Amino acid sequence: MSGGSGSVRASLTREQVLDAAAVLVKQQGPRALTMRKLAAELGTAVTSIYWHVGNRESLLEALVERTVAELGDLTPRGRTPAARVVSVARALRRRLLDHPHLIAMVHERGLTERMFQPAARALVHEVHAAGLRGTPAAEAVRAVLFQTVGFVLVERNRARAPAQRPGEQELWDVRGAGQGVQDPALARALARGPQPEKLFTVSVRALVDGLLNSPRSSPTTGGDVDSRTSGAS
Amino acid sequence: MSGGSGSVRASLTREQVLDAAAVLVKQQGPRALTMRKLAAELGTAVTSIYWHVGNRESLLEALVERTVAELGDLTPRGRTPAARVVSVARALRRRLLDHPHLIAMVHERGLTERMFQPAARALVHEVHAAGLRGTPAAEAVRAVLFQTVGFVLVERNRARAPAQRPGEQELWDVRGAGQGVQDPALARALARGPQPEKLFTVSVRALVDGLLNSPRSSPTTGGDVDSRTSGAS
DNA sequence: ACCTGAACACCGTTCAAGT
DNA sequence: ACCTGAACACCGTTCAAGT
Numbered sequence: 001m002s003g004g005s006g007s008v009r010a011s012l013t014r015e016q017v018l019d020a021a022a023v024l025v026k027q028q029g030p031r032a033l034t035m036r037k038l039a040a041e042l043g044t045a046v047t048s049i050y051w052h053v054g055n056r057e058s059l060l061e062a063l064v065e066r067t068v069a070e071l072g073d074l075t076p077r078g079r080t081p082a083a084r085v086v087s088v089a090r091a092l093r094r095r096l097l098d099h100p101h102l103i104a105m106v107h108e109r110g111l112t113e114r115m116f117q118p119a120a121r122a123l124v125h126e127v128h129a130a131g132l133r134g135t136p137a138a139e140a141v142r143a144v145l146f147q148t149v150g151f152v153l154v155e156r157n158r159a160r161a162p163a164q165r166p167g168e169q170e171l172w173d174v175r176g177a178g179q180g181v182q183d184p185a186l187a188r189a190l191a192r193g194p195q196p197e198k199l200f201t202v203s204v205r206a207l208v209d210g211l212l213n214s215p216r217s218s219p220t221t222g223g224d225v226d227s228r229t230s231g232a233s
Numbered sequence: 234m235s236g237g238s239g240s241v242r243a244s245l246t247r248e249q250v251l252d253a254a255a256v257l258v259k260q261q262g263p264r265a266l267t268m269r270k271l272a273a274e275l276g277t278a279v280t281s282i283y284w285h286v287g288n289r290e291s292l293l294e295a296l297v298e299r300t301v302a303e304l305g306d307l308t309p310r311g312r313t314p315a316a317r318v319v320s321v322a323r324a325l326r327r328r329l330l331d332h333p334h335l336i337a338m339v340h341e342r343g344l345t346e347r348m349f350q351p352a353a354r355a356l357v358h359e360v361h362a363a364g365l366r367g368t369p370a371a372e373a374v375r376a377v378l379f380q381t382v383g384f385v386l387v388e389r390n391r392a393r394a395p396a397q398r399p400g401e402q403e404l405w406d407v408r409g410a411g412q413g414v415q416d417p418a419l420a421r422a423l424a425r426g427p428q429p430e431k432l433f434t435v436s437v438r439a440l441v442d443g444l445l446n447s448p449r450s451s452p453t454t455g456g457d458v459d460s461r462t463s464g465a466s
Numbered sequence: 467a468c469c470t471g472a473a474c475a476c477c478g479t480t481c482a483a484g485t
Numbered sequence: 486a487c488c489t490g491a492a493c494a495c496c497g498t499t500c501a502a503g504t
Binding site for chain 3: 245
């Protein structure tokens with residue numbers, strides 16, 4: 001017992017409630033955050049928590065808001081706009097992975113927009129630098145945001161899964177369901193399971209290439225890269 | 234009062250339990266599926282449900298398994314491999330959107346692998362046809378799967394959100410946080426909010442183009458696009 | 467083999483009452 | 486303004502007991 005919040009007493013603060021809640025969530029996930037446990041941790045009656053934060057749902061929301069604010073800005077790195085966009089996506093992913101429970105909470109509460117924002121600011125700038133304007137530019141920004149957040153959601157989920165069941169090994173085993181696959185190297189690669197870091201980089205690069213390089217109509221062609229006047233210092 | 238399961242009585246079946254559970258979940262989401270409500274719906278005691286399905290968690294798992302099995306196969310459409318890959322992604326998205334609660338349940342239980350499978354089979358084939366082999370092929374398959382499922386997760390979330398709060402309109406309003414944006418058309422497009430259908434198509438196309446067309450080494454930089462030796466036929 | 471009610475250990479939340 | 490205990494209406498799950 002004895003809550004971890006410093007001095008002995010001075011009437012409960014909303015901040016103290018949030019702090020204690022943050023600790024509980026960080027350690028055991030939002031599901032473990034129960035009003036009664038929280039009260040016990042703080043050494044107060046359950047009902048006084050209600051006075052400070054309204055109810056469980058608004059407590060969680062306040063927590064999310066605070067954590068998102070702490071995430072801070074993202075600064076692009078790299079020489080080309082494409083590289084800088086990719087760097088923003090990777091940095092965003094890193095931050096989301098650093099707050100494993102945050103993303104699920106944000107997700108459940110539909111606050112994605114809020115979480116997008118720091119990255120969105122950076123992306124808007126880079127996409128503009130890459131020469132995109134108007135709707136296509138907005139789409140590029142959103143595509144990267146959706147891609148990144150979505151990827152982390154899927155990735156996190158797979159990590160949390162106790163033991164995938166069927167499991168990719170059996171699934172793609174050459175003697176199993178994988179027998180339809182013509183390329184044994186491909187079957188092996190699938191059975192090996194994904195390496196999220198690499199997969200993410202590959203995906204984002206491909207997406208960004210596709211978004212920034214489709215100049216007018218047809219895809220595939222590398223088109224309009226010839227800004228190299230051959231003598232750039 | 235009066236469960237919806239046909240005939241009057243014949244001792245409870247595991248199937249009947251699953252059926253009733255499916256109805257509840259489909260109508261009100263997994264959160265509304267409570268053992269007691271389910272029992273009431275079936276006209277039995279709560280405890281007899283436990284005899285048939287073990288506990289709530291395994292009931293949900295069985296439900297997921299059944300629904301995933303019902304999803305069936307995906308048949309690619311289109312002339313080029315790229316188009317066919319895109320068509321698989323779009324079809325997968327459609328199915329996931331048709332079972333709005335399924336995806337969240339699958340997600341929470343880490344059964345993504347299972348849900349991936351029908352689409353994965355199709356994608357493996359197309360990626361092979363596009364000339365990819367081994368690890369890059371596996372990465373392409375996974376990239377599209379992650380992209381699709383992730384996108385739907387984010388999309389579903391935003392749809393469920395009661396009212397985004399700040400809300401994109403204020404966020405990107407030219408007189409608000411959007412004032413840093415140099416391109417007013419871009420700011421407007423962002424304020425307008427995404428059109429998921431279009432955004433998804435754009436994203437997947439870009440991703441697939443990027444995945445299938447990156448010939449050898451470096452990305453983006455344009456660095457090695459000079460296969461135009463000025464006189465290539 | 468299948469079903470039952472009673473009971474346990476939890477929840478979030480409200481309310482009247484205290485200081 | 487802030488805190489309290491009692492109480493309500495829910496949960497999932499176990500268990501001994503019935504047929």
